[in-house]
Amino acid sequence: MAKRILATLLILAVLIAALPVQAAGTLSRGSQGSEVIELQTALKALGYYTGDVDGVYGKSTMEAVKAFQRDSNLKADGVAGSKTLSKLYEDSPVKASGTSETAITPMIIEEGMQVLVPEPSEQPAAAEVTSLASYKRLTSGNSGEGVTMLQNVLKDLGFYTQAVDGVYGPSTVAAVKAFQKANNLTIDGIAGWRTLEALDAARIPVLSTDVVSFLEKMAEESGAVNGTLILTKNGVPFVTWSFGGADENTCYRIASITKWVTAIGLMTLYDQGRLDLDKDISEYLPFKVRNPAWPDTPVTARMLLSHTSSLSADADNYHPKWERIGKNGYDPIFNETIEPGTQYAYADYNGALFGCLIEAITGESVQNYLDRMVFKPLNLTAAYSPKFLPSGTGTKDLLNAKGKAAITVKSDRSRNYNNRADPSGNNGYTVGKLYINAVSLTSLAQMMLNGGILNGTRILKEDTVALMEADQPGLAESRYGLSTVRLRQFARGTWYGHQGRYSGLSSNIYYQRETGITIALIMNGYDQKLEDNIVLPAVTLLRNMEWLESTVLPANPT
Numbered sequence: 371m372a373k374r375i376l377a378t379l380l381i382l383a384v385l386i387a388a389l390p391v392q393a394a395g396t397l398s399r400g401s402q403g404s405e406v407i408e409l410q411t412a413l414k415a416l417g418y419y420t421g422d423v424d425g426v427y428g429k430s431t432m433e434a435v436k437a438f439q440r441d442s443n444l445k446a447d448g449v450a451g452s453k454t455l456s457k458l459y460e461d462s463p464v465k466a467s468g469t470s471e472t473a474i475t476p477m478i479i480e481e482g483m484q485v486l487v488p489e490p491s492e493q494p495a496a497a498e499v500t501s502l503a504s505y506k507r508l509t510s511g512n513s514g515e516g517v518t519m520l521q522n523v524l525k526d527l528g529f530y531t532q533a534v535d536g537v538y539g540p541s542t543v544a545a546v547k548a549f550q551k552a553n554n555l556t557i558d559g560i561a562g563w564r565t566l567e568a569l570d571a572a573r574i575p576v577l578s579t580d581v582v583s584f585l586e587k588m589a590e591e592s593g594a595v596n597g598t599l600i601l602t603k604n605g606v607p608f609v610t611w612s613f614g615g616a617d618e619n620t621c622y623r624i625a626s627i628t629k630w631v632t633a634i635g636l637m638t639l640y641d642q643g644r645l646d647l648d649k650d651i652s653e654y655l656p657f658k659v660r661n662p663a664w665p666d667t668p669v670t671a672r673m674l675l676s677h678t679s680s681l682s683a684d685a686d687n688y689h690p691k692w693e694r695i696g697k698n699g700y701d702p703i704f705n706e707t708i709e710p711g712t713q714y715a716y717a718d719y720n721g722a723l724f725g726c727l728i729e730a731i732t733g734e735s736v737q738n739y740l741d742r743m744v745f746k747p748l749n750l751t752a753a754y755s756p757k758f759l760p761s762g763t764g765t766k767d768l769l770n771a772k773g774k775a776a777i778t779v780k781s782d783r784s785r786n787y788n789n790r791a792d793p794s795g796n797n798g799y800t801v802g803k804l805y806i807n808a809v810s811l812t813s814l815a816q817m818m819l820n821g822g823i824l825n826g827t828r829i830l831k832e833d834t835v836a837l838m839e840a841d842q843p844g845l846a847e848s849r850y851g852l853s854t855v856r857l858r859q860f861a862r863g864t865w866y867g868h869q870g871r872y873s874g875l876s877s878n879i880y881y882q883r884e885t886g887i888t889i890a891l892i893m894n895g896y897d898q899k900l901e902d903n904i905v906l907p908a909v910t911l912l913r914n915m916e917w918l919e920s921t922v923l924p925a926n927p928t
Contacts (some may be wrong), residue, residue: 371470397450401427409450413438415749416563417507441509441560471866477834499674501549501570502604504825508561512538523569524549544614564812574607575922584914585611593897593908595773596766599911601918604886605816614894620764621751621805622892623777624877625870628804629721631752631814633675634830634851635740637838638726638841641831644731644915645674647852648844654730655793660721663706670890672695673711673718675838675852679719680708714848724853725800726793735789736800738841747827750810754799755787765805769874769895776873779805801873808890815881818854858913859902865889871898873903878908887915 397409406425411421418433432448439446440458450458502523505516517538524530529552530545543559550557553568561569577585589597596614600607610618624631639645645654650668652658659669661680671868673679685703703719725736732739737754745752753759756779769775782803788796814826818838822830830838838852840914849855857865863884870877891908899906909917 371450373398378747386828397427397454397455398428399432399448399619406431409435409455411459411746415506416458417505440543445548448842461597462858471842491703499823502561502566503563503570504605505561505566506563506825507539509568510538510540510543510559517542520566521545523573527569527572528828543549543726547662549748570606574610575613577609578921580916581609582611584614585609587778587891587908588910589613592893592899593773593896594771594893594907596889597893598808599892600812600888600890601911601915602812602816603919603923604890606830607812609918613636616765616766616892616894618808619751620766621756621759621807622766622875622877623768623779623782623802623872624811624876624892625802625872625878626718626721626803627806627811627870627877628754628800628802629724630853630868630879631804631806632721632728632736632740632800633743633838634814634818636728636745636851637830637834639731640730641834645671647675651727654727655723657794661704661706661708661710662702664709666712669710672842673845674723676714676718676842676848676850678711678714678842678848679717679720680705680710680715682711682717683715683717685717685719686703699805708735712846713846713849717851720799721801721853726797727793729796730793732854733791733793736786736796737789744814744829747829748810749814750806750813752804752806752810754804755785756783756805759805766894768872771897773874773895793810802870807894810876811879811890812888815879815890818866819881819883819886819888857904861916865912869904869908874898876905876907878905880908880912885915887919889915 386901390406397406402425404425404841405626406427407423409427410419410421410423410425410431413431413434414423416438418438421428421430421434430584435444435450435454436448438458439448439454440443441456444454444457474605500520502516505519508516508520518534519534520538521530521532521542522535523535523537524542524545525534530542532541541723546561546565547557549555549569550559553572555565555568585599585621594614595619596616598612598616598618598620599609599619601609612618612620617883634643648670651671651674652660652668661667661669664680669679674681682703682892684707705715708715720734727732728736734742737758740752740754741758744750751759751763756763756765759765763780767775767779784803817824817829818835821832822835823832838854839856841852842848851866853868854866855868857880863882865880865882865884867878867880874895876893876896878893879891881888889908889911891911893905893907901909904912
């Protein structure tokens with residue numbers, strides 16, 4: 371018996387010795403872990419990989435690597451070595467391992483728990499198409515809606531002169547090459563992610579003198595120092611305009627829109643079956659939340675999200691000693707004249723508790739959880755501290771009403787950020803401290819407008835998006851659904867979204883189902899004036915939206 375075991379061990383030793391030695395940083399069939407997840411995500415973003423992002427380097431991952439290597443003039447051996455990985459992360463919107471300061475904490479799955487993982491990115495159906503970049507990669511031999519759209523855009527730009535037939539043949543290759551040459555892109559005739567994104571950017575109409583004058587007058591009358599605006603219809607920008615040294619990619623500390631973005635993250639837990647909207651939140655949290663005047667009435671997540679929780683609009687201490695709420699003269703955070711659930715009253719502290727719930731339920735920091743479940747899947751530039759923004763990201767300080775710095779990016783970056791689950795202490799971040807740009811806000815609005823999906827990546831269930839927009843059963847009438855305001859006073863339908871205001875900064879993100887339009891507006895450094903609790907620049911745009919659309923897009927009336 372001993373001889374047989376020894377013989378087996380010797381055979382295993384020989385087999386192991388015969389295996390090829392894998393260089394450090396090289397991934398190949400059989401590899402597993404976070405680096406494989408990043409590899410699969412990058413390949414998926416470029417259209418090479420269609421399987422599950424599971425962190426296992428199997429046959430389908432190997433074949434995807436081979437296809438990428440062939441298209442990149444690399445040795446097609448299916449092994450992701452340094453050259454392959456360098457080229458892949460150069461071409462892909464997904465960053466290579468180690469470029470983010472945010473650690474990904476594994477999610478702990480408990481017995482009986484239902485978990486919804488974002489669906490793998492797929493070629494979108496025609497009804498879901500928001501841009502050419504949605505198709506991720508088009509090349510010779512392809513056919514269908516994506517190629518038809520590509521040919522139409524190239525034709526509009528003057529690069530394609532043949533019949534639009536939806537077939538990626540030699541004339542389409544030539545047109546793509548001509549566009550690539552004119553835009554300093556790699557001239558290979560393949561419409562990859564960078565080329566498709568450049569084509570999308572080229573589709574933005576040149577604004578007429580009338581429209582520019584209208585926007586400049588709006589900014590001048592407000593007194594704002596800098597800002598940016600993006601308007602899209604059916605996912606395609608038709609106005610992109612900025613002033614004061616900002617642009618649509620400039621990140622701002624976005625104020626209360628932080629609550630809306632965080633609520634999207636919180637609702638992913640609802641989709642996973644990990645959050646019951648009508649359960650006492652004290653059962654999730656390491657502290658008890660009660661209005662002292664109503665000790666037998668539980669406070670629920672539905673109340674927080676609809677601003678009917680009876681939390682006080684005057685509460686401004688986001689790190690309270692919970693056991694002292696309402697006692698001994700301690701600053702109360704509840705309005706003790708209102709029973710929870712019976713009256714709408716907007717309160718910042720509701721948003722503070724969104725982050726507490728996320729951290730308590732997941733065991734992850736709100737930064738890590740949103741990064742994993744929302745920011746990275748949608749390729750957003752967003753972080754609860756500027757220290758987590760990608761290197762080189764443009765930012766603006768938050769200004770006061772006189773145009774002077776109220777909160778600088780430098781000071782925010784230097785502050786300690788507790789990037790771990792600490793629901794008792796971390797609740798201030800989700801009130802208004804998120805840094806994000808207008809492009810990323812627009813992507814989130816389009817995701818909601820699409821029913822929870824963008825470019826083939828599902829973030830929320832369609833029914834969950836509808837729930838966030840709806841009146842909430844059993845609660846007082848509210849201006850909000852679930853952290854989603856409803857503006858019904860403007861033409862052509864309801865606008866959904868959120869507003870942010872702090873010091874001299876205002877931000878607005880809205881979408882309208884009836885028209886397919888989204889608006890992302892950021893104004894910074896001015897004395898905000900309101901109409902029906904909406905800043906006047908946003909009111910001006912919403913009232914003139916039909917004129918703006920018909921002026922900029924005369925060939926596409928609603």
